Amino acid sequence: MSEEKSLNFLEEIVEDNLAKGTVTEIHTRFPPEPNGYLHIGHAKSICLNFGLADKYGGKTNLRFDDTNPVTEDTEYVDSIKEDVKWLGFNWEEEHYASDYFVQLYEFALAMIGKGLAYVDDLSAEEIAAIKGTPTEPGKASPFRNRSIDENLSLFSEMKAGKYNDGEKVLRAKIDLASPNMHMRDPIMYRIKKVSHHRTGDAWCIYPMYDFAHGQSDSIEQISHSICTLEFEVHKPLYNWYIEQLGTFPSKQFEFARLNLTYTVMSKRKLLQLVQEKLVDGWDDPRMPTISGLRRRGYTPESIRNFCDKIGVQRRENIIDMGLLEFCIREDLNATAQRRMVVLDPIKLIITNYPQGKTEVLKGENNPEEENHGGYRDLPFSNELWIEADDFLEEAPKKWFRLAPGMKVRLKSAYIVQCTGYTKNEAGKVTEVHCEYIPESKSGEDSSGVSVKGTIHWISTDKSESAEVRLYDRLFKVENPSSEDEDFKTFINPNSLEIITSAKVEPALKDAKPGDRFQFIRKGYFTLDSMLSKEGKLVFNRTVGLKDAWAKEQKG
Ligand code: ATP
Numbered sequence: 331m332s333e334e335k336s337l338n339f340l341e342e343i344v345e346d347n348l349a350k351g352t353v354t355e356i357h358t359r360f361p362p363e364p365n366g367y368l369h370i371g372h373a374k375s376i377c378l379n380f381g382l383a384d385k386y387g388g389k390t391n392l393r394f395d396d397t398n399p400v401t402e403d404t405e406y407v408d409s410i411k412e413d414v415k416w417l418g419f420n421w422e423e424e425h426y427a428s429d430y431f432v433q434l435y436e437f438a439l440a441m442i443g444k445g446l447a448y449v450d451d452l453s454a455e456e457i458a459a460i461k462g463t464p465t466e467p468g469k470a471s472p473f474r475n476r477s478i479d480e481n482l483s484l485f486s487e488m489k490a491g492k493y494n495d496g497e498k499v500l501r502a503k504i505d506l507a508s509p510n511m512h513m514r515d516p517i518m519y520r521i522k523k524v525s526h527h528r529t530g531d532a533w534c535i536y537p538m539y540d541f542a543h544g545q546s547d548s549i550e551q552i553s554h555s556i557c558t559l560e561f562e563v564h565k566p567l568y569n570w571y572i573e574q575l576g577t578f579p580s581k582q583f584e585f586a587r588l589n590l591t592y593t594v595m596s597k598r599k600l601l602q603l604v605q606e607k608l609v610d611g612w613d614d615p616r617m618p619t620i621s622g623l624r625r626r627g628y629t630p631e632s633i634r635n636f637c638d639k640i641g642v643q644r645r646e647n648i649i650d651m652g653l654l655e656f657c658i659r660e661d662l663n664a665t666a667q668r669r670m671v672v673l674d675p676i677k678l679i680i681t682n683y684p685q686g687k688t689e690v691l692k693g694e695n696n697p698e699e700e701n702h703g704g705y706r707d708l709p710f711s712n713e714l715w716i717e718a719d720d721f722l723e724e725a726p727k728k729w730f731r732l733a734p735g736m737k738v739r740l741k742s743a744y745i746v747q748c749t750g751y752t753k754n755e756a757g758k759v760t761e762v763h764c765e766y767i768p769e770s771k772s773g774e775d776s777s778g779v780s781v782k783g784t785i786h787w788i789s790t791d792k793s794e795s796a797e798v799r800l801y802d803r804l805f806k807v808e809n810p811s812s813e814d815e816d817f818k819t820f821i822n823p824n825s826l827e828i829i830t831s832a833k834v835e836p837a838l839k840d841a842k843p844g845d846r847f848q849f850i851r852k853g854y855f856t857l858d859s860m861l862s863k864e865g866k867l868v869f870n871r872t873v874g875l876k877d878a879w880a881k882e883q884k885g
């Protein structure tokens with residue numbers, strides 16, 4: 331019997347609405363502001379909005395909340411669309427709040443006409459100064475009681491460009507004594523003589539978030555407008571605009587934003603990392619952005635699975651980065667092809683194997699798949715690359731790799747016994763010598779010899795060179811945003827290790843961006859889509875093999 335998953339609180343609300351008939355069609359939206367690239371927190375919101383509509387036969391719009399021309403850009407619009415699609419979601423309609431500028435302006439005129447909005451000549455600072463505190467009422471601006479006609483003409487002059495930035499604003503006329511500061515005559519429009527990435531110079535007045543967002547929801551007939559908890563205090567204002575204008579009764583619901591350990595999750599902070607060149611761009615594989623995770627080798631399935639596992643809560647918490655790593659490891663263990671790569675190579679010479687002979691052995695592609703995922707060719711010869719740290723001149727107890735006299739299995743090949751080694755003048759081991767046991771070939775071993783260790787290897791004459799990039803956490807502390815200090819002081823200076831000496835097996839020569847592999851004993855890797863080119867292989871480590879998180883959960 332399959333386990334019934336209990337409903338999350340939003341699903342409960344939706345089921346209750348449908349049962350009571352207060353809502354007949356579920357219509358959600360994902361409303362990013364195009365002022366940065368999407369991060370894993372947005373993925374949670376995407377999975378939630380699309381997932382909810384999908385589950386109840388509804389639909390989801392993609393809406394760009396582009397009401398602040400100063401920070402927005404089409405580069406961000408394009409990347410957001412790419413990321414949502416890559417995550418596996420298809421939006422019903424694509425909208426831009428800027429497409430509603432005319433309609434929003436008309437709504438504003440209607441508000442003025444009802445005596446519910448006025449043009450104020452005070453500056454933003456002056457308005458803030460008389461706004462009062464949660465326990466003390468605010469003071470009225472001397473311009474609060476302008477006549478409807480005067481307000482209409484001033485507002486149209488604002489639109490026509492007669493005034494400079496900050497000279498005038500349009501404010502809603504609500505309640506200066508409200509305990510909710512957002513209800514104390516909030517600003518609806520401000521003047522910004524800045525070109526907009528879509529409307530160009532058509533407008534010099536731009537609507538504020540609360541007015542634009544709720545009315546955009548209404549225009550699109552969004553039934554459930556889902557946002558993060560910090561907007562809970564904005565809800566009375568959201569509802570007020572809808573009531574006064576009599577527009578479609580969209581309803582707002584809040585959930586806790588996703589926080590992850592060892593990273594930051596705000597576009598403003600991520601932008602700083604990019605602008606100050608502390609990372610290699612928005613898609614740097616260390617970034618918690620969707621594009622960074624994609625370049626790092628994460629799959630859409632693993633991210634969706636992660637979002638499913640963390641669920642939806644109403645209280646803020648911080649999720650262990652180890653859970654995200656667990657999700658990608660679980661996915662790649664089942665799907666990634668196995669390959670052999672030596673990161674720090676030294677030579678292993680098999681003295682009793684004929685020089686010049688090449689034998690083509692078979693390596694299983696993936697033991698987790700049916701029929702091992704098929705087999706690949708593994709050329710074998712008397713001269714191999716092995717990992718330098720798989721050999722020790724003097725073996726400690728419980729050392730099951732190579733050392734003088736010790737035996738080890740070469741993965742998918744033969745058992746070898748170490749017979750000696752050579753060192754250079756600096757005292758560094760340059761070559762390890764061994765003899766192989768001809769009867770010990772993998773799959774047809776009749777040698778009767780058993781060994782405890784298996785190591786990976788590559789035939790030197792058939793190997794390819796590659797660069798391998800190993801990543802560590804971007805920050806040294808669990809919660810870089812919680813301290814009083816600037817979050818950037820917690821950056822991990824060793825978050826990227828570039829290895830240029832790697833040797834890879836011939837089957838990796840034709841790797842393509844997006845291919846994902848398990849490098850045996852080394853972790854999961856993908857070909858870097860930006861740095862690899864004809865004749866140059868660059869691999870990113872997605873995640874290591876060790877599953878610290880699962881162990882912790884058990885222990
Ligand atoms: P940031 O603080 O990173 O700039 P934002 O909320 O300003 O985020 P938007 O582009 O406005 O970014 O967000 C689009 C949607 O994604 C919103 O509904 C927002 O609530 C949601 N969202 C943003 N960050 C998170 C997060 N960490 N967890 C869950 N949802 C998020």
Ligand code: MG
Binds near residue numbers: 363
């Ligand atoms: Mg925002």
